[in-house]
Each structure stands twice: as C-alpha cells, then as structure tokens.
Amino acid sequence: xxxxxxxxxxxxxxxxxxxxxxxxxxxxxxxxxxxxxxxxxxxxxxxxxxxxxxxxxxxxxxxxxxxxxxxxxxxxxxxxxxxxxxxxxxxxxxxxxxxxxxxxxxxxxxxxxxxxxxxxxxxxxxxxxxxxxxxxxxxxxxxxxxxxxxxxxxxxxxxxxxxxxxxxxxxxxxxxxxxxxxxxxxxxxxxxxxxxxxxxxxxxxxxxxxxxxxxxxxxxxxxxxxxxxxxxxxxxxxxxxxxxxxxxxxxxxxxxxxxxxxxxxxxxxxxxxxxxxxxxxxxxxxxxxxxxxxxxxxxxxxxxxxxxxxxxxxxxxxxxxxxxxxxxxxxxxxxxxxxxxxxxxxxxxxxxxxxxxxxxxxxxxxxxxxxxxxxxxxxxxxxxxxxxxxxxxxxxxxxxxxxxxxxxxxxxxxxxxxxxxxxxxxxxxxxxxxxxxxxxxxxxxxxxxxxxxxxxxxxxxxxxxxxxxxxxxxxxxxxxxxxxxxxxxxxxxxxxxxxxxxxxxxxxxxxxxxxxxxxxxx
Amino acid sequence: xxxxxxxxxxxxxxxxxxxxxxxxxxxxxxxxxxxxxxxxxxxxxxxxxxxxxxxxxxxxxxxxxxxxxxxxxxxxxxxxxxxxxxxxxxxxxxxxxxxxxxxxxxxxxxxxxxxxxxxxxxxxxxxxxxxxxxxxxxxxxxxxxxxxxxxxxxxxxxxxxxxxxxxxxxxxxxxxxxxxxxxxxxxxxxxxxxxxxxxxxxxxxxxxxxxxxxxxxxxxxxxxxxxxxxxxxxxxxxxxxxxxxxxxxxxxxxxxxxxxxxxxxxxxxxxxxxxxxxxxxxxxxxxxxxxxxxxxxxxxxxxxxxxxxxxxxxxxxxxxxxxxxxxxxxxxxxxxxxxxxxxxxxxxxxxxxxxxxxxxxxxxxxxxx
Numbered sequence: 001x002x003x004x005x006x007x008x009x010x011x012x013x014x015x016x017x018x019x020x021x022x023x024x025x026x027x028x029x030x031x032x033x034x035x036x037x038x039x040x041x042x043x044x045x046x047x048x049x050x051x052x053x054x055x056x057x058x059x060x061x062x063x064x065x066x067x068x069x070x071x072x073x074x075x076x077x078x079x080x081x082x083x084x085x086x087x088x089x090x091x092x093x094x095x096x097x098x099x100x101x102x103x104x105x106x107x108x109x110x111x112x113x114x115x116x117x118x119x120x121x122x123x124x125x126x127x128x129x130x131x132x133x134x135x136x137x138x139x140x141x142x143x144x145x146x147x148x149x150x151x152x153x154x155x156x157x158x159x160x161x162x163x164x165x166x167x168x169x170x171x172x173x174x175x176x177x178x179x180x181x182x183x184x185x186x187x188x189x190x191x192x193x194x195x196x197x198x199x200x201x202x203x204x205x206x207x208x209x210x211x212x213x214x215x216x217x218x219x220x221x222x223x224x225x226x227x228x229x230x231x232x233x234x235x236x237x238x239x240x241x242x243x244x245x246x247x248x249x250x251x252x253x254x255x256x257x258x259x260x261x262x263x264x265x266x267x268x269x270x271x272x273x274x275x276x277x278x279x280x281x282x283x284x285x286x287x288x289x290x291x292x293x294x295x296x297x298x299x300x301x302x303x304x305x306x307x308x309x310x311x312x313x314x315x316x317x318x319x320x321x322x323x324x325x326x327x328x329x330x331x332x333x334x335x336x337x338x339x340x341x342x343x344x345x346x347x348x349x350x351x352x353x354x355x356x357x358x359x360x361x362x363x364x365x366x367x368x369x370x371x372x373x374x375x376x377x378x379x380x381x382x383x384x385x386x387x388x389x390x391x392x393x394x395x396x397x398x399x400x401x402x403x404x405x406x407x408x409x410x411x412x413x414x415x416x417x418x419x420x421x422x423x424x425x426x427x428x429x430x431x432x433x434x435x436x437x438x439x440x441x442x443x444x445x446x447x448x449x450x451x452x453x454x455x456x457x458x459x460x461x462x463x464x465x466x467x468x469x470x471x472x473x474x475x476x477x478x479x480x481x482x483x484x485x486x487x488x489x490x491x492x493x494x495x496x497x498x499x500x501x502x503x504x505x506x507x508x509x510x511x512x513x514x515x516x517x518x519x520x521x522x
Numbered sequence: 523x524x525x526x527x528x529x530x531x532x533x534x535x536x537x538x539x540x541x542x543x544x545x546x547x548x549x550x551x552x553x554x555x556x557x558x559x560x561x562x563x564x565x566x567x568x569x570x571x572x573x574x575x576x577x578x579x580x581x582x583x584x585x586x587x588x589x590x591x592x593x594x595x596x597x598x599x600x601x602x603x604x605x606x607x608x609x610x611x612x613x614x615x616x617x618x619x620x621x622x623x624x625x626x627x628x629x630x631x632x633x634x635x636x637x638x639x640x641x642x643x644x645x646x647x648x649x650x651x652x653x654x655x656x657x658x659x660x661x662x663x664x665x666x667x668x669x670x671x672x673x674x675x676x677x678x679x680x681x682x683x684x685x686x687x688x689x690x691x692x693x694x695x696x697x698x699x700x701x702x703x704x705x706x707x708x709x710x711x712x713x714x715x716x717x718x719x720x721x722x723x724x725x726x727x728x729x730x731x732x733x734x735x736x737x738x739x740x741x742x743x744x745x746x747x748x749x750x751x752x753x754x755x756x757x758x759x760x761x762x763x764x765x766x767x768x769x770x771x772x773x774x775x776x777x778x779x780x781x782x783x784x785x786x787x788x789x790x791x792x793x794x795x796x797x798x799x800x801x802x803x804x805x806x807x808x809x810x811x812x813x814x815x816x817x818x819x820x821x822x823x824x825x826x827x828x829x830x831x832x833x834x835x836x837x838x839x840x841x842x843x844x845x846x847x848x849x850x851x852x853x854x855x856x857x858x859x860x861x862x863x864x865x866x867x868x869x870x871x872x873x874x875x876x877x878x879x880x881x882x883x884x885x886x887x888x889x890x891x
Contacts, residue, residue: 334641338794446652448801449640453656456808460656463670464663477670479536 029119035065035136042069042132045123059088059135064099070131076148080131083109084144100138108133112145124202151176157259157281159426164301169259174204174278177261181208181274184265193219195226197240201233201279205240208264208274215271215504221468222273222286237277237284246466251434253427254467256285256292263297271505273468287467289474289502291487293428294318304492311490313422320419321432322458325362326439326451328412332358334447350406359444361405365413366440368395370433373417474502530666533730535739537669541730541813542582542747543754544672545723547679548810549631550863551755552776553856554720555762559771561712564698565763566705568756570713575752577714578721579745585724585874586744588881589731597728598824601873604880613873614821620725620869621818622838626845627862628811629654632804633846634855639779639800650846653808658839660812661819662832665733668816675805682802683754686795687761689785694764717759721751722866723810728873729817775852779803815842 029041039054046052055068068084091107104113116122122132122141129147154176157169170177178192189211197205207222225244234240237257245254258264259281264274267285275284285292294314299307332351336344354361372391376384395413399405416436423429435458442450465472475483480501485491499505558567592600597617601610633649660671705713731740762777765784771777782799819834849855 335794335797338797340793446644446648447641448797449636449644449649449804450652452801452804453652456656456805457659459671459674460660460663460667463667463674471666471670473670473674477673478534478666479673 031117031119031122031139031141033137033139035067035134038134038141039067039069041119042123042126045119046126055085057085057089059099065136067134068131069126069134070146071126071129074129074149075131075146079110079146079148084131084133084146100135100140100142103133103135104142108142108144110144110146114143116141116143127202154180160259160263160297160424162296162298162301165297166260166262168261170261170276170281170283172279172281174206174276177276177281177283178206178208180261181264181268181276184261185210185269189213190268193223195223197226197229197231197277198234199230199232203234203278205229205234205278206276208268208276210268210271213269213271213499213505213507214273215506218273218287218468222275225468226275234277234279237275237280237282240275240277241284246468250461250465251431252290252462252465252472253293253425253431254286254288254465254472256288256425257282257427258285259283260297266297266300271499271503287470288472289467289470290462290472291476293425293431294423296424298424299490300493304490307490308488311488314424315488317419317422318432321416321423321429322435323439323451323455324416324419325366325412325436326441326443326454327448328409328443329359329362329440330443330447330451333444347406347408350408353403354406355403357444358406358409359440361409362412362440362444363437365395365405365409366416366436369413369417470502475500478502531664531733532735533666533669533733535734535736535743537672538586538727538730538734538740539743539747540672540676541669541726542724542744543751544676544679544806544809545726545813546721546748546751546810547754548628548723548807549635549859550720550722551758552635552778553859554717554755555759555771555777556774557716557720558713558759559763559768559777561716562705562709562768564701564704564768565760566703566709567713567717567759567763569705569710570715571717571756571759572752573710573714574716574718574721575749575755577718578724579748579752581871581874582724582727582748583741583745584878585727585870586731586741588874588877589727590734590737590740591881592732593734593737594732596732596824597821601877604877604884611825614825616869617725617728618818618821618825620865621814621816621821622842623845623862624723624814624866625657625811625818626842627858628807628814629657629842629846630849630858631855632807634849634852635776635779635800638776638852639796647847651843653804653811654839654843654846657808657811657815658835660808661816662835665816665820668812671812672809675809678802679806680750680754682799683758686782686785686799687757689787689795690761690765690781693784694761695767696764698764698767699760717755719860719863719867720755721748722863723814724748725866725870725873726813726817728870729820730813775856 029045031038031041035056039056043052043054049071051072053068053070053072057066057068058064059066066088068080070080087107087109088103100115104115116125116132117140122143125143126132129145129149130143131146133142133144151173152171154168154171156167160169168180170180182190187210191207191209191211193207193209195205195207196202205226207219207226209219222244226240229240229243231239231243241253241255241257242248247254255275256263256267261283264276264283264285268274273286275286277284294311296314299311302310331339332347336348339347351358356364372387372395376387376391379387396410400407400410420429420433420436423432435454439451439454442454444450446453463471463473463477471477474480475487482498483500483502486496486500499508501508555567558570561567562570589597589600598610598614601613604610605613629650630646632653633646636644636649637646660668727740727744731737734740758778762771762781765781766774766777774780779796779800782796783794785795786793787795815835815838818838819831822834822838823829823831849858
C-alpha cells in the first residue's frame with residue numbers, strides 16, 4: 001500500500017516536470033547557420049564560464065571559418081590538439097564539396113564521433129566532455145568524444161579489505177568501473193543497460209546483468225524502478241538504493257553495496273543484478289538476502305572448512321552484537337538465579353557501589369561506545385588515534401574506578417563492539433547496532449521474556465521484508481534446501497556449481513556444458 | 523509487485539507440512555504427561571500416545587483430503603456448495619470463535635506460566651498485552667510470511683526438545699519404566715482419549731489448504747507433519763516417565779518444563795534451564811497463537827469480503843485480550859485448556875464428517891468442477 005502511494009506521488013511529479021519542460025521549449029535556443037550566433041548561444045546558455053574553450057580557426061584552402069568548443073578539465077586536451085585540431089589543419093588544404101562529411105569520415109582521428117542537429121544534444125555533449133565542431137554556414141555540428149580529465153586511479157577497496165582475493169576496487173568513473181566488470185566476464189551476453197538519472201546532474205546509472213542467466217522479470221522491475229527516480233543529483237549509489245528499495249522503514253539494507261568488482265562479477269554470473277552509478281565507487285547488487293549481509297568474498301577464497309567455521313563465527317558475532325547487552329541486563333536484573341552462583345557473586349561484587357540499575361548502566365555504556373565510534377569515523381586519521389586513547393582510558397579505566405560502571409559491563413560492551421565490527425557489511429552492522437538498543441530496552445523492562453519478544457519481532461520483520469520482490473529470509477524462509485549449502489555452511493566450490501535456485505535463473509547450472517560434450521565426443 | 527512467483531501469497535505443500543506441527547505443538551505438551559500418567563501405570567501411557575497419534579493422523583488425512591478436493595476455494599465457498607450457504611456461514615463463524623479462543627488461551631497461558639517460571643513481579647496484563655502485540659504484528663504482515671516464520675521457528679523447537687531429552691538421559695531410571703503392559707484395558711482407552719486431546723489444531727487445514735499451489739500433495743505432507751508431532755510426544759512422554767516415575771509425573775502440573783528444571787547443561791554456564799527452555803518455547807506458543815488468530819481473520823474475511831485485514835485485526839485483538847484475562851490461575855487455565863481441546867476436536871470433527879457425508883451424497887466429482 002505504502003509503496004503504491006509513493007509511486008503515485010512519483011508519477012505525478014514526473015508528469016509535472018514534463019509539463020515544465022514543454023513550457024520552456026517556447027524560447028528554446030536553436031542552431032543557426034551563422035557561426036558567431038552559435039558561439040554566442042553556447043556562451044549565453046552556459047553563462048559564459050571561464051573554463052569554456054572556444055578555439056576559432058580558418059580551414060586551410062577554402063578559407064572557411066570554424067570553431068571547436070569544449071570545456072577544459074573534463075576533456076582530454078592532448079587528444080583534441082593532436083587528433084582533431086592538428087588533423088584538420090594539416091589535411092584540409094584542398095577544396096572539398098562536402099567539408100563536414102569529409103571531416104567526419106576521413107580527417108578526425110577519434111572513434112566516438114557523431115552528428116548533432118539540436119542544441120540540446122550539443123550542450124549536453126559539451127557538458128559530458130565532448131568537443132563540438134561548428135562550421136560556418138552549416139546547421140550540423142560534429143560531437144567528438146573527448147571526455148577525459150583527472151581520475152582517481154584504481155586502488156585497493158578500503159571498506160572491504162581481504163587477506164586473499166583481488167585487490168582492485170571501483171573508482172568514481174563509471175567507464176572504468178564497467179571496464180573492471182567486463183575484464184572479469186568475457187561473455188557476449190554481459191549487458192550494461194544505461195539510464196540517465198538526475199535532473200541536474202544527468203548521471204549515468206548502469207544496470208549490469210548477464211542475459212540468458214538472469215530472470216528477465218527482475219531486470220524489468222529494476223529498470224522500471226530506476227526510471228522512476230526523480231532527483232536533482234546523486235552523490236552516491238546509496239541515493240539510488242534508497243529510492244528504489246522495497247521498504248523504507250526497515251533498518252536492514254536491501255541491496256548489497258560493494259567496492260569490489262569481483263563481487264559484482266560473481267553476483268551477475270549467479271543471476272543477480274549489479275547497479276553501477278556514475279560518480280560512486282560503490283556498486284549495488286540486488287536482490288539481497290539476509291545471509292548475503294553476513295557473507296564475505298573471503299569465504300570463497302579460503303578452504304571450505306575454515307570458511308564454514310568463520311561463517312558460523314560471524315553468525316555468532318551477529319547474535320552477540322544484537323543480544324549480548326540486553327541478555328546481560330535481563331540476567332542481572334531479572335533472573336540472577338540463572339547465572340551460575342560463583343559468577344553471580346562476582347557480578348554482584350563488581351556492581352558494588354555502582355549507583356545505577358544495570359539497564360541504565362548498559363545504555364550509558366552503549367551510547368558512549370557509539371559516540372566513540374562516530375567520533376573515530378569523523379576525525380582525520382592523525383587525530384583519530386587520540387580517540388582510541390581517550391576511549392580506552394576514560395571508558396575502560398576511569399569510569400570503572402570512579403564507580404560509574406562495573407567492570408563486567410565494560411567487558412560486555414567491548415565484546416559487543418568487537419562482534420559488531422566483525423560483520424563484513426557496514427550497513428548490516430549499523431542495522432544490528434540500532435537493534436541492540438531495542439533489545440536492551442526490552443531486556444531492561446521485561447527480562448528474558450522481553451528479549452524473546454524482540455527476537456520474534458525481528459524475525460517477523462525479516463520474513464516480511466523483500467528485496468526487489470524477493471523475500472529477505474530466502475533461502476530459509478521460502479525454503480530452498482539445496483541453497484542452504486551456501487548460508488551457514490559454505491560447501492566446497494565443486495558442490496556449488498549450480499546457481500541459487502531461489503534466483504529462478506534461466507540457466508540453472510553455471511558449469512560449462514560444452515566440457516561435458518567434449519568428453520562425450522572423446 | 524511479485525517479481526518472484528514464490529514471493530506471493532501462495533504457499534507450497536511443504537509449508538503445510540511445517541504448519542501442522544507448528545500449530546499443534548504449543549502448551550498442550552506441558553501437561554499431557556501428567557494427565558496421561560493418571561490413567562496408566564509405569565510407562566504404559568506410550569500406547570495411548572501412539573494410538574491417539576494414529577487416530578489424529580487419520581483425522582489429519584481426512585481433513586486435508588477434503589480441503590484439497592477443492593483447490594483455491596475458501597472454506598466458505600466449498601462448504602456452501604456442500605451444505606447450503608447459511609449452514610456454511612454458521613460453521614465459519616464457529617471457526618472464527620474457535621480461532622479467537624485458541625489465541626486467547628495461548629496468550630493467557632503465556633502470562634500464567636511466565637509467572638511460575640520467569641518472574642513474579644510483572645503483572646499478568648503487561649505480559650499478555652506485549653505478547654498479543656507481537657502476535658498482532660505478525661498477523662498484520664503477509665500471510666506467506668506467517669509460514670516463513672513457522673519454517674524458522676519449528677527447527678528451534680525440535681532442537682531444544684531434543685537437547686532437553688539428551689541432557690536428561692543421566693537422570694533416567696529404568697525402574698520407572700518397567701514392567702510394561704500392566705495397565706488394564708480401561709486405562710489404555712482413557713490414555714488414548716487423553717492424549718488424543720493433546721493433539722489439537724488440525725482445524726487450520728480447512729482454511730490454509732486453499733492457499734497451496736501443489737494441492738495434490740497436501741494430504742500426505744500434512745500427515746507427515748503430524749507424525750513428527752506424534753514422535754515428539756512419544757519421546758517427551760517416555761522421558762518424563764523415565765526421569766520422574768509415574769507417581770511423580772501425575773502430580774506435577776507441567777512435567778515437561780519441570781524436566782528442564784532437573785537437567786544440567788554440561789559446562790555449567792546456565793542454571794535453571796527451565797527459564798531458558800520456557801523462553802524458547804514461547805516461540806512455539808507464538809506460532810500457534812499467530813496461526814489461530816490468522817485463521818479467524820481469514821474466516822471473517824471470507825464472510826465479509828470487503829473487510830480490511832487491519833480492521834479485522836483491530837476488532838479481534840481486544841476480544842482476544844479480554845478473553846485471555848478471564849482465567850486467573852493455572853487451575854482455571856487447565857480447565858480452560860481442557861474445554862478448548864474438546865472444542866477443537868468436536869468442531870473440526872463434526873465439520874469433517876458433515877462435509878464428507880454431503881460430498882458422498884452429492885456425488886462429489888461433479889462438484890469439483
């Protein structure tokens with residue numbers, strides 16, 4: 001219901017926008033035959049910016065005026081000089097009947113060249129880094145793909161470091177990112193469906209999938225949702241994520257976000273869909289299930305038994321991160337009889353002199369920890385170490401000796417913190433951190449009973465949550481027994497050759513059938 | 523909005539297989555060893571559990587088969603075609619009431635048993651209302667979600683029962699079990715009757731089968747699901763008798779929970795296992811309350827097709843809450859439970875017989891189309 005109303009609103013606002021565009025169309029600039037007029041129009045439309053370069057030139061033998069217009073900084077000026085300017089000046093000494101045709105076909109040494117006839121195409125082209133070639137007396141313009149400029153080089157993904165595995169990470173340039181995926185998958189069926197999103201920014205959003213594997217309904221749904229995006233500027237792929245996700249009231253991420261091209265490549269060969277956004281080094285992968293949030297690429301690069309143990313450890317960490325402080329509070333304040341008596345005595349002894357009930361104490365510590373965490377992220381690396389010292393000393397030592405918190409509480413908080421850091425996906429770990437407070441409150445008010453209620457509520461939420469129409473609790477919830485071999489355990493790679501059944505892929509087996517064929521031939 | 527076919531409101535026959543034990547296993551298991559131990563000697567009650575189980579399995583098959591003869595039809599529509607619309611409406615209303623009563627019973631059991639095993643200070647009302655709110659949250663979600671919850675919780679229930687029985691092996695004494703077959707025939711009959719009462723909740727099949735996609739597999743899957751319950755009950759009964767002996771079991775109110783009290787987990791991290799056990803068992807009680815509430819809503823919606831699901835939840839939950847507040851102590855509670863288990867046998871039993879007879883009279887095959 002909520003979804004539908006959001007979409008209705010959305011549809012309404014897009015139609016409003018279309019109307020506005022039509023109104024503007026009345027005084028729309030056009031391309032004329034006069035070169036001077038055209039240059040003036042461009043300058044006027046862009047507000048005569050200082051980075052707009054207008055290079056006027058006379059074409060050799062025929063004495064015809066022409067101009068190359070581009071914006072410096074987003075273009076490769078070396079390329080313009082050598083492949084366009086030089087080529088034109090050297091080659092056009094003699095008279096030609098159709099000079100524009102001649103330049104287009106023979107002179108310019110650039111592969112990406114097209115003719116534009118409307119002013120909109122030209123201005124968008126220039127803003128995208130193309131160079132426009134105007135010729136006096138012609139209403140046609142040549143747009144030459146010269147986009148370039150400074151880019152960050154491919155580096156190691158900082159938010160997802162691995163011990164073993166590829167070390168390249170996405171950058172801000174979408175073409176580089178697409179190339180990174182293409183390098184991994186040399187399949188003719190790899191598709192990059194491009195959308196242009198952002199009313200002002202006109203950014204490219206690319207939906208990446210392998211045709212013949214992926215469920216076509218899934219592609220249609222994602223394309224439909226991306227087309228509905230109506231926003232001025234997308235600073236990161238998370239804008240796309242938040243716009244097209246199924247449930248905006250959920251603490252859980254409904255897309256996998258990753259900096260790693262190998263993650264995207266692995267996902268698309270499994271029948272999932274990657275979304276790459278211009279200007280963002282984070283690609284999105286959909287649909288996502290709960291177990292994806294607790295999986296790491298490392299699981300597949302290590303031997304399967306150790307990977308399985310690590311995965312179990314990670315599920316344990318998730319449980320600790322959500323439930324431990326609440327459990328401690330519940331046991332200490334409601335059910336002290338359940339703790340072994342020696343431990344109960346030492347907890348009671350350590351709480352001697354602590355003025356607050358353990359629920360308040362736990363909330364105090366949890367908030368302090370979140371503060372430390374947040375401060376640590378915001379501070380530059382150089383000052384960041386200070387936070388460690390302040391945190392370690394103030395929270396660890398001083399608070400205990402001042403009698404504000406008990407040492408056991410410090411242990412509980414620290415253990416929870418470590419557990420929440422061992423969740424590979426940061427957005428998943430944030431979800432757990434926020435749920436921790438709900439568990440804490442429930443444990444403080446209703447003890448163990450409250451905790452099991454919260455546990456059930458989280459489960460209810462998870463089974464009702466969907467990611468692009470796929471239940472979040474798949475393959476546990478709608479049960480796919482065969483897919484359970486890659487949830488809590490990670491079966492040997494040789495046993496994982498089938499694609500997940502829950503993806504309903506067109507091609508179920510990821511092994512190469514031609515190999516079998518060859519063997520049969522022999 | 524359903525990109526994936528399995529994500530819509532339809533379910534598979536496996537979900538019915540899971541739903542049956544999730545519905546049947548709830549609070550009945552807490553005290554049935556005690557009632558059974560009254561009428562039989564030593565461990566002879568297992569005969570009752572087994573025969574009662576076979577009866578209930580047959581009954582499950584009868585109900586599932588009947589419902590699966592009319593795929594994709596609501597209870598109201600197929601019963602109307604067999605026994606005129608007014609009679610069908612009355613039966614549907616009775617099922618609404620039964621669902622409300624079961625849900626209320628589970629809610630009040632939670633509040634009463636939690637006073638015995640978790641804490642004394644928190645008022646009944648708070649415990650009941652928080653539990654009811656979680657149930658409301660579950661039934662307000664998608665119906666397919668309810669079956670997914672069952673899938674997630676049922677293994678937990680079997681796991682904790684299995685662990686409990688495993689840990690109590692140390693406390694079992696062979697003299698509590700032997701000699702066998704010392705009970706007279708009346709004792710067996712009574713035992714069968716008592717244990718059959720403990721398996722209640724098959725009535726949901728009348729409603730949930732209409733959601734199943736592969737309906738022809740439903741009867742066998744439902745029977746399979748029910749047989750898990752019978753096996754679990756058998757083991758629970760034998761464990762209780764082996765640990766406590768027949769005389770002691772007879773006087774304990776909730777032998778199954780007391781079993782948890784007597785065991786110790788190696789490693790000694792938790793004491794008083796019964797609290798942990800009861801807390802986890804809350805999920806079993808929860809799935810029962812959730813499904814019976816949901817069936818009430820489903821039945822109500824079939825009577826009033828324009829009724830919004832959320833409105834139905836809003837109307838029914840205060841009623842459930844007030845009924846749940848009627849019993850004040852566990853003696854009332856056991857009486858309530860007894861009456862309810864009669865009701866949950868009589869109503870589906872009556873309906874099943876009635877509909878089968880009418881089906882035979884009207885020459886069923888014609889009606890299916």
